[in-house]
Amino acid sequence: MPCILLIAGSARGGAFSVRLRDAARREVAATGATAETLDLRDLAMPLYDGDLEARGGVPSGARVLRDALAAADGLLFVTPEYNGFPTPLALNAFDWLSRVPAEGDAPGGLSATANKPVALLASSPGLLGGLRAMTLMRQFLGGNFQMLVLPQQLAVSKANDAFDDAGVLKDPRQQQTVADMARRLVALATAR
Numbered sequence: 001m002p003c004i005l006l007i008a009g010s011a012r013g014g015a016f017s018v019r020l021r022d023a024a025r026r027e028v029a030a031t032g033a034t035a036e037t038l039d040l041r042d043l044a045m046p047l048y049d050g051d052l053e054a055r056g057g058v059p060s061g062a063r064v065l066r067d068a069l070a071a072a073d074g075l076l077f078v079t080p081e082y083n084g085f086p087t088p089l090a091l092n093a094f095d096w097l098s099r100v101p102a103e104g105d106a107p108g109g110l111s112a113t114a115n116k117p118v119a120l121l122a123s124s125p126g127l128l129g130g131l132r133a134m135t136l137m138r139q140f141l142g143g144n145f146q147m148l149v150l151p152q153q154l155a156v157s158k159a160n161d162a163f164d165d166a167g168v169l170k171d172p173r174q175q176q177t178v179a180d181m182a183r184r185l186v187a188l189a190t191a192r
């Protein structure tokens with residue numbers, strides 16, 4: 001069975017995107033696939049700065065992200081929305097990733113994502129549920145990072161009231177969509 005990496009674009013304690021990531025993780029695991037999560041805060045990456053890179057190369061967190069993506073057969077990414085955009089935390093992590101060179105058997109950052117499937121979800125307390133940020137992540141990951149973005153997607157609006165105490169989406173149609181997307185992602189990751 002394939003390995004699916006799940007990442008949320010927020011480091012905040014109690015983040016809605018982390019709750020949605022965990023709801024998706026359970027659905028991925030239910031398919032029998034391996035579900036791995038990665039917390040972007042743990043990568044402790046500084047804001048990208050070409051002078052920093054020239055002095056010290058890429059930070060170790062960028063290699064951790066590269067290795068996690070290289071080991072995965074697919075990615076599920078949950079984006080929050082800041083001013084209509086994905087979070088700087090997520091964009092910065094992928095900017096550093098794109099600067100990781102190939103090293104021995106380990107691929108360069110861009111090769112670690114190329115031709116791998118990615119499922120996109122979004123969440124926000126607002127009415128659009130992070131839809132605008134998700135559209136940009138589709139372009140970002142599908143374009144520069146050459147990922148195969150699933151056509152299905154889900155934006156969970158009013159995310160502050162969307163989950164029950166067990167972390168399950170209260171709207172059964174939304175929970176079903178997450179389950180369907182998990183199955184489609186695992187099927188694509190298996191077919192690679």
Ligand SMILES: Cc1cc2nc3c(=O)[nH]c(=O)nc-3n(C[C@H](O)[C@H](O)[C@H](O)COP(=O)(O)O)c2cc1C
Pocket residue numbers: 009010011012014015016017018080081082083084085123124125126127128129130
């Ligand atoms: C700087 C900033 C900008 C924001 N802009 C938006 C926005 O454009 N659209 C939206 O729906 N919510 C916006 N929000 C509210 C976030 O959706 C909310 O803080 C959410 O909880 C963040 O995601 P998280 O729960 O996964 O950390 C913004 C929040 C911050 C801090």
